[in-house]
Amino acid sequence: MNEQDFLAGYDPRNYPAVAVTVDVVALTIREGALHLLLIRRGAPPYEGHWALPGGFVRPDEDLSAGARRELAEETGLGGDRLRRVHLEQLGSYGSPDRDPRMRVVSVAHLAFAPDLPDPAAGTDAEDAAWLPVTALTSRQLAFDHARIIDDGLERARSKLEYTPLATRFLEPEFTITELRAVYETVWGHPLHAGNFHRKVLSVPGFVESTGASTERGGARGGPRAKLYRAGDARLLHPALLRPAREETVR
Amino acid sequence: MNEQDFLAGYDPRNYPAVAVTVDVVALTIREGALHLLLIRRGAPPYEGHWALPGGFVRPDEDLSAGARRELAEETGLGGDRLRRVHLEQLGSYGSPDRDPRMRVVSVAHLAFAPDLPDPAAGTDAEDAAWLPVTALTSRQLAFDHARIIDDGLERARSKLEYTPLATRFLEPEFTITELRAVYETVWGHPLHAGNFHRKVLSVPGFVESTGASTERGGARGGPRAKLYRAGDARLLHPALLRPAREETVR
DNA sequence: TAGGTTGTTCTCACATTGAGTTGTTCTCAG
DNA sequence: CTGAGAACAACTCAATGTGAGAACAACCTA
Numbered sequence: 242m243n244e245q246d247f248l249a250g251y252d253p254r255n256y257p258a259v260a261v262t263v264d265v266v267a268l269t270i271r272e273g274a275l276h277l278l279l280i281r282r283g284a285p286p287y288e289g290h291w292a293l294p295g296g297f298v299r300p301d302e303d304l305s306a307g308a309r310r311e312l313a314e315e316t317g318l319g320g321d322r323l324r325r326v327h328l329e330q331l332g333s334y335g336s337p338d339r340d341p342r343m344r345v346v347s348v349a350h351l352a353f354a355p356d357l358p359d360p361a362a363g364t365d366a367e368d369a370a371w372l373p374v375t376a377l378t379s380r381q382l383a384f385d386h387a388r389i390i391d392d393g394l395e396r397a398r399s400k401l402e403y404t405p406l407a408t409r410f411l412e413p414e415f416t417i418t419e420l421r422a423v424y425e426t427v428w429g430h431p432l433h434a435g436n437f438h439r440k441v442l443s444v445p446g447f448v449e450s451t452g453a454s455t456e457r458g459g460a461r462g463g464p465r466a467k468l469y470r471a472g473d474a475r476l477l478h479p480a481l482l483r484p485a486r487e488e489t490v491r
Numbered sequence: 492m493n494e495q496d497f498l499a500g501y502d503p504r505n506y507p508a509v510a511v512t513v514d515v516v517a518l519t520i521r522e523g524a525l526h527l528l529l530i531r532r533g534a535p536p537y538e539g540h541w542a543l544p545g546g547f548v549r550p551d552e553d554l555s556a557g558a559r560r561e562l563a564e565e566t567g568l569g570g571d572r573l574r575r576v577h578l579e580q581l582g583s584y585g586s587p588d589r590d591p592r593m594r595v596v597s598v599a600h601l602a603f604a605p606d607l608p609d610p611a612a613g614t615d616a617e618d619a620a621w622l623p624v625t626a627l628t629s630r631q632l633a634f635d636h637a638r639i640i641d642d643g644l645e646r647a648r649s650k651l652e653y654t655p656l657a658t659r660f661l662e663p664e665f666t667i668t669e670l671r672a673v674y675e676t677v678w679g680h681p682l683h684a685g686n687f688h689r690k691v692l693s694v695p696g697f698v699e700s701t702g703a704s705t706e707r708g709g710a711r712g713g714p715r716a717k718l719y720r721a722g723d724a725r726l727l728h729p730a731l732l733r734p735a736r737e738e739t740v741r
Numbered sequence: 742t743a744g745g746t747t748g749t750t751c752t753c754a755c756a757t758t759g760a761g762t763t764g765t766t767c768t769c770a771g
Numbered sequence: 772c773t774g775a776g777a778a779c780a781a782c783t784c785a786a787t788g789t790g791a792g793a794a795c796a797a798c799c800t801a
Contacts, residue, residue, distance in 0.1 A: 259510070259511045260509070261509045261511060261585070298585065298596075300594060302587065303585065303586055303587065304583060304584075304585040304596070330582055332580055332582070332583075333554060333580065333583045333598045334554075335511070335548065335553065335554040335598070336553055337550065337551050337552065337553065344550060346511050346548075346554070346596070346598070348583045348585065348596070479732075482729075485728060
């Protein structure tokens with residue numbers, strides 16, 4: 242910020258009116274499919290469309306605090322379960338015409354959560370729902386939220402490669418197979434079970450054994466699986482390799 | 492955004508006063524060292540400190556357009572040379588107290604540019620300068636700009652791994668050695684010349700040969716180097732590996 | 742012209758990956 | 772209770788990629 246800005250700096254009304262909101266792309270895995278928390282709009286613009294949970298940043302709160310608050314309001318989540326949700330900033334969206342009412346800059350966030358209960362009726366989130374991401378067309382979505390969701394999904398896919406955040410989609414204790422299912426769901430690709438197993442255990446700090454095993458084998462048979470919890474690595478070295486998408490041959 | 496937000500949605504003055512600015516972490520390489528474009532503040536707060544180039548988003552401009560405009564204003568750059576500068580969004584910074592005057596949310600951007608002339612005297616950027624990043628202490632920097640710069644540097648380091656953006660620090664035609672120097676400068680690590688050469692040429696779409704060579708050999712001898720230009724890949728597969736930093740042993 | 746420097750190409754040992762196989766433990770159906 | 776099928780975990784082996792060093796020719800300066 243330079244000198245002129247400073248001279249104009251004391252009366253907010255000297256500034257162009259810009260509203261700042263936080264929106265949240267909250268992802269979870271249900272029944273083997275990636276789901277997204279959305280809210281059905283009850284008023285124009287985009288009445289009846291689905292929109293990301295979000296709202297205005299409050300004067301005294303940080304951007305990330307605002308995002309976590311919005312997430313709590315719409316999911317009814319609190320305390321420890323809320324704290325275990327991974328939340329990171331995704332990016333800001335501020336095209337002049339993205340909201341027809343006024344200039345709104347939205348700071349989008351990305352959240353990874355274990356399978357959560359449906360948004361509690363009785364909260365102000367009557368029309369909130371977890372929807373499978375594959376069931377969404379951009380036409381059903383309000384504002385530029387289709388774009389934000391696309392960016393969020395791509396970020397999620399790429400974060401699984403080099404961070405241990407896949408564990409955030411699971412309960413604190415999980416099996417390697419459950420972890421693999423997260424990867425397969427988010428990446429949309431089957432993975433080789435043996436190689437995945439070897440890789441996860443060989444990357445330092447990814448997972449650590451609890452010593453325990455599951456009470457029962459899988460629903461359709463198989464031995465009891467060993468249980469693991471997330472390790473203390475924040476970055477995976479070496480990273481997992483996402484199966485290459487088909488490249489356009491040049 | 493939900494229903495209540497909509498009901499309040501028509502009069503900007505119903506909103507908390509928030510200003511939105513764009514700041515730019517502009518990086519270039521000069522004399523083998525990574526440099527950063529900074530502006531010396533001429534008025535409080537933080538008078539005499541260095542700050543990132545930036546300013547308010549205009550009512551009719553996109554966030555990225557604002558960032559490019561600020562960059563143009565401070566560097567005196569225009570036309571094709573401005574267009575060749577890589578610009579991407581870095582993240583938004585909005586702690587309630589980051590600016591003592593009022594609530595300011597800054598959308599930071601990251602720019603990679605080839606070695607540029609010093610900011611032209613005569614523009615309004617009298618006190619703009621390219622400074623080596625190693626010469627900066629966080630105490631000399633205004634607001635939370637030290638944090639933003641740190642984030643920008645880490646982003647730059649990591650982007651060189653999996654994108655061909657290192658080429659954006661160079662002129663359109665360059666040698667492999669020049670490209671390697673970019674990596675060594677940004678990563679702060681010497682790289683094995685032979686292995687780097689092999690790697691760059693083996694990753695599809697990273698560089699393509701122009702067929703030409705440099706007019707002369709290096710200043711201290713050696714053969715003429717072949718010239719390359721950036722290929723059309725936007726992502727590098729497989730990525731380059733950044734030499735591992737020393738891990739804290741657990 | 743000599744000596745040092747640099748761009749480029751090799752070689753080889755080693756680590757990682759992809760794909761498939763094996764053995765064992767478990768659930769379910771009959 | 773038993774057999775069939777499923778899943779966890781461990782292995783093998785070929786193919787690929789990497790790190791480290793060496794070779795060699797082209798080029799500069801002195």
